[in-house]
Amino acid sequence: MKDTTETDRAMSTQNDVKISAKGVQVYYDKNQAIKDVDVEIEGRTVTAFIGPSGCGKSTFLRCLNRMNDTISICRVEGDILIDGEDIYDPRVDPVQLRAKVGMVFQKPNPFPKSIYDNVAYGPKIHGLAKSKADLDDIVEKALRRGAIWDEVKDRLHAPGTGLSGGQQQRLCIARAVATEPEVLLMDEPCSALDPIATAQVEELIDELRSDYTVVIVTHSMQQAARVSQKTAFFHLGNLVEYGDTDKIFTNPEDPRTESYISGRIG
Amino acid sequence: MSDTPHTSLYVRSANVAKRNRAGNTLRYLGLGAISLVLLFLAVLLWSILSRGVPAFYQYQAQIELFYDAETLDPDGTLDPEEIGSRSLRSGYERGIFADSLRATLEGNGINTEEFKDKDLSNLIYAANRRDVRDSVVENLDLLDQTVPFNVPIASPVTRYLSGELAGVDRSSMPPGIDRAQLDLIDQMVEAGLIEQKFRWNFFSNVYSQSGEIAGIGPALMGSAYMMLVVLVFSLIFGVAASIYLEEFAPKNRLTDFIEINIANLAAVPSIVFGILGAAILITLKNLGFGDSIRGTALMGGIVLSLMTLPTIVIATRAALKAVPPSIRDAALGVGASKIQTVFHHTLPLAAPGILTGTIIGIAQALGETAPLLLIGLSVSTGAELLSSPLTGGLLEQTQSMPTAVYLFSQNQDTPVREGLAQSAIIVMLVLLFALNLFAIILRRRFERRW
Ligand SMILES: Nc1ncnc2c1ncn2[C@@H]1O[C@H](COP(=O)(O)OP(=O)(O)OP(=O)(O)O)[C@@H](O)[C@H]1O
Ligand SMILES: [Mg+2]
Numbered sequence: 001m002k003d004t005t006e007t008d009r010a011m012s013t014q015n016d017v018k019i020s021a022k023g024v025q026v027y028y029d030k031n032q033a034i035k036d037v038d039v040e041i042e043g044r045t046v047t048a049f050i051g052p053s054g055c056g057k058s059t060f061l062r063c064l065n066r067m068n069d070t071i072s073i074c075r076v077e078g079d080i081l082i083d084g085e086d087i088y089d090p091r092v093d094p095v096q097l098r099a100k101v102g103m104v105f106q107k108p109n110p111f112p113k114s115i116y117d118n119v120a121y122g123p124k125i126h127g128l129a130k131s132k133a134d135l136d137d138i139v140e141k142a143l144r145r146g147a148i149w150d151e152v153k154d155r156l157h158a159p160g161t162g163l164s165g166g167q168q169q170r171l172c173i174a175r176a177v178a179t180e181p182e183v184l185l186m187d188e189p190c191s192a193l194d195p196i197a198t199a200q201v202e203e204l205i206d207e208l209r210s211d212y213t214v215v216i217v218t219h220s221m222q223q224a225a226r227v228s229q230k231t232a233f234f235h236l237g238n239l240v241e242y243g244d245t246d247k248i249f250t251n252p253e254d255p256r257t258e259s260y261i262s263g264r265i266g
Numbered sequence: 267m268s269d270t271p272h273t274s275l276y277v278r279s280a281n282v283a284k285r286n287r288a289g290n291t292l293r294y295l296g297l298g299a300i301s302l303v304l305l306f307l308a309v310l311l312w313s314i315l316s317r318g319v320p321a322f323y324q325y326q327a328q329i330e331l332f333y334d335a336e337t338l339d340p341d342g343t344l345d346p347e348e349i350g351s352r353s354l355r356s357g358y359e360r361g362i363f364a365d366s367l368r369a370t371l372e373g374n375g376i377n378t379e380e381f382k383d384k385d386l387s388n389l390i391y392a393a394n395r396r397d398v399r400d401s402v403v404e405n406l407d408l409l410d411q412t413v414p415f416n417v418p419i420a421s422p423v424t425r426y427l428s429g430e431l432a433g434v435d436r437s438s439m440p441p442g443i444d445r446a447q448l449d450l451i452d453q454m455v456e457a458g459l460i461e462q463k464f465r466w467n468f469f470s471n472v473y474s475q476s477g478e479i480a481g482i483g484p485a486l487m488g489s490a491y492m493m494l495v496v497l498v499f500s501l502i503f504g505v506a507a508s509i510y511l512e513e514f515a516p517k518n519r520l521t522d523f524i525e526i527n528i529a530n531l532a533a534v535p536s537i538v539f540g541i542l543g544a545a546i547l548i549t550l551k552n553l554g555f556g557d558s559i560r561g562t563a564l565m566g567g568i569v570l571s572l573m574t575l576p577t578i579v580i581a582t583r584a585a586l587k588a589v590p591p592s593i594r595d596a597a598l599g600v601g602a603s604k605i606q607t608v609f610h611h612t613l614p615l616a617a618p619g620i621l622t623g624t625i626i627g628i629a630q631a632l633g634e635t636a637p638l639l640l641i642g643l644s645v646s647t648g649a650e651l652l653s654s655p656l657t658g659g660l661l662e663q664t665q666s667m668p669t670a671v672y673l674f675s676q677n678q679d680t681p682v683r684e685g686l687a688q689s690a691i692i693v694m695l696v697l698l699f700a701l702n703l704f705a706i707i708l709r710r711r712f713e714r715r716w
Contacts, residue, residue, distance in 0.1 A: 067595070067598065070595075072516055072517065095601050095602070095603045097601075098598065098599060098600065098601040099600070099601035103595075103599040104599075105595055105596070109590075109592035109593060109595065109596040111593065111596060111611060112615065121597075121610070122601060122602075125600075125606055125610075126601060175596075178600075179600055
């Protein structure tokens with residue numbers, strides 16, 4: 001038995017599975033928001049979560065970096081493994097986990113501090129920089145990754161809240177990548193943005209794919225089709241269908257997926 | 267279309283007219299209420315200022331004070347201790363003042379033959395004998411010297427000078443003053459020996475029954491020390507309690523219970539805290555600690571802290587609550603721990619609100635009287651505090667601004683009751699307004715930044 005699990009694990013690393021969830025149930029008090037979800041999310045891939053409002057996409061996403069811990073009534077059951085390690089194991093400190101699994105929120109939420117401090121905060125508290133010059137490098141690299149360096153390089157000490165919505169969201173992405181996470185979770189990152197800013201962020205997500213495992217929640221079918229390689233369709237807390245984005249959008253297996261994509265539920 | 271009657275917009279319908287009338291009534295009611303409030307405020311300020319401001323000024327006589335060695339040091343010991351230990355009751359100071367005043371008057375060509383020593387010394391406040399003796403103790407060279415000296419005019423004479431007794435028949439003057447004396451006063455005024463001066467020493471002198479030399483020095487200092495105690499205690503405990511309740515405590519029956527009780531605490535009348543403080547003092551006394559902290563700024567500060575705590579907790583929790591949850595998410599999302607989130611982000615963002623609440627709480631505490639009377643902040647003149655302002659600050663008996671106002675208003679002397687009490691109120695109001703202004707500036711300076 002033990003041998004086979006070991007082999008499985010070796011196999012799955014080969015298949016480049018980054019996150020693997022098994023039998024995940026999430027309850028808010030007595031309400032079950034996620035019902036028995038199994039999913040394997042591949043590394044260096046963009047995976048999209050789609051589904052009607054209230055189906056549990058955000059809830060599931062927040063399980064992946066244990067942001068649900070902050071909600072006292074929320075209870076998570078089942079196993080979620082990242083690189084084969086159970087992130088709900090008592091030995092795991094969520095603070096360390098969140099450095100490895102970064103998050104970008106629906107509404108841009110820069111700290112009311114300077115652009116520089118926004119990005120530098122994570123590396124500072126995790127002790128990633130040995131010197132000021134080191135920190136400067138990290139900040140610049142992160143801002144370049146966030147595709148916002150050119151716009152802010154002359155005003156790094158201006159407040160982050162003074163940027164436009166799209167710039168703020170890219171700043172938040174830069175902030176998230178500054179801690180060198182391996183996984184990036186994005187909950188509807190473009191819902192507050194105009195089409196031009198959305199296009200910029202989408203382009204960015206596509207670039208991030210080369211280094212990170214990206215999981216993105218979106219309400220826009222077009223966006224899911226544009227940026228993701230894998231798509232998961234949630235409905236009433238169930239993971240209804242999970243597979244290659246092309247297949248889900250062209251030839252879904254489940255009738256519920258079909259009707260959602262064609263606009264009949266949601 | 268054609269069967270609905272045409273209504274012109276130029277003609278106001280009955281319904282609209284009625285609604286407008288209701289609206290106007292309400293507006294005039296509101297205006298009336300505000301005018302009434304402003305009127306009360308104006309009356310209040312006028313009554314305080316009209317009596318308090320003149321009381322900041324005092325009539326003083328300039329005399330040539332002769333430090334008579336024969337009286338001050340009859341044995342010629344030249345020993346400061348010996349001079350300082352001489353009884354204050356011997357009345358030699360009156361003699362010194364009377365002699366000096368007589369000499370000064372004669373020097374100005376005013377005849378004083380018909381006046382006895384007592385008649386002269388009654389005109390001025392000849393009771394600041396401590397001053398005369400103490401300055402000699404400090405500086406023996408003064409003996410047998412003549413030094414210009416400002417001495418306050420006695421309170422009944424002050425009333426005459428300020429025109430208060432203008433219409434009164436000179437035969438029914440206050441006790442101890444007669445026509446001849448008043449004529450003498452008139453002569454002194456003519457000779458320029460009496461001047462009206464701002465009483466700077468009102469801010470530094472200790473409390474006294476005698477209005478001529480009474481001051482609010484210890485009261486100011488006591489209030490300042492108490493504010494300090496309140497600031498330290500209630501800010502530390504208040505902020506710590508609020509952070510725990512707002513950021514860490516689970517939401518359950520117990521925390522609900524605590525919350526309700528904090529709100530209740532804010533509504534407890536202040537005298538109840540005074541009684542609690544008095545009970546503590548009695549317990550301490552029974553335990554053998556004596557009266558060591560009765561009437562001290564420390565005790566007053568602790569009692570006021572208890573009162574201010576709920577205000578600060580409520581303000582701090584409101585300020586913490588006003589910090590958007592997205593900021594907390596952002597911090598947690600980059601891997602900050604809960605404590606880091608609070609101290610790096612939430613608390614700094616809530617700081618202006620917390621400070622404003624704190625200042626308002628402290629301003630409340632500054633004006634609180636009843637509990638302080640109960641724990642003995644009106645029993646001492648505060649002389650001990652004044653003699654050791656830094657070391658004795660918290661642990662010497664003292665007064666506070668509101669208790670000083672209370673004491674002034676209970677004085678049997680009308681000028682003190684009606685003048686100095688108002689002056690002390692003015693000082694207290696100025697301090698309060700300054701605090702509130704500071705709170706407003708803080709709030710403006712740190713307007714929300716998200
Ligand atoms: N903090 C919470 N407390 C209680 N119930 C919650 C909480 N957050 C979410 N839920 C419930 O869990 C279910 C899933 O919510 P979730 O936010 O995950 O949906 P979603 O798919 O992200 O929806 P949307 O697309 O509108 O963002 C909903 O029924 C919601 O009412
Ligand atoms: Mg959501």
